[in-house]
Amino acid sequence: MTNTPYSVRCLLCSTEVGQLLNGRLRRHPGCTGPLPRRGGAPRCCHCGGSLYLEPIDRTELALLTQEVMHERTSQAEQRRRSHAS
Ligand SMILES: [Zn+2]
Numbered sequence: 001m002t003n004t005p006y007s008v009r010c011l012l013c014s015t016e017v018g019q020l021l022n023g024r025l026r027r028h029p030g031c032t033g034p035l036p037r038r039g040g041a042p043r044c045c046h047c048g049g050s051l052y053l054e055p056i057d058r059t060e061l062a063l064l065t066q067e068v069m070h071e072r073t074s075q076a077e078q079r080r081r082s083h084a085s
Contacts, residue, residue: 003023004056005022006056007019007053007055008051008054010046010049013047017035019056
């Protein structure tokens with residue numbers, strides 16, 4: 001079992017339906033409700049196509065992490081500002 005993050009994509013419409021992080025599926029905000037299942041395997045929420053896993057590029061992941069860090073920093077900054085005023 002590895003902690004490699006995967007992007008879960010549809011073979012037919014190439015929509016990203018979610019991400020597999022630490023072995024858990026995080027559904028994409030664009031996919032509301034549970035993924036339709038056929039034959040025990042989850043399917044695309046848009047077209048019902050087969051899904052495949054694509055390892056997330058490390059640089060892409062680094063960018064995502066940076067975004068989160070940036071969000072946290074700006075939130076902390078806002079809190080500081082509201083305290084100062
Ligand atoms: Zn699809």
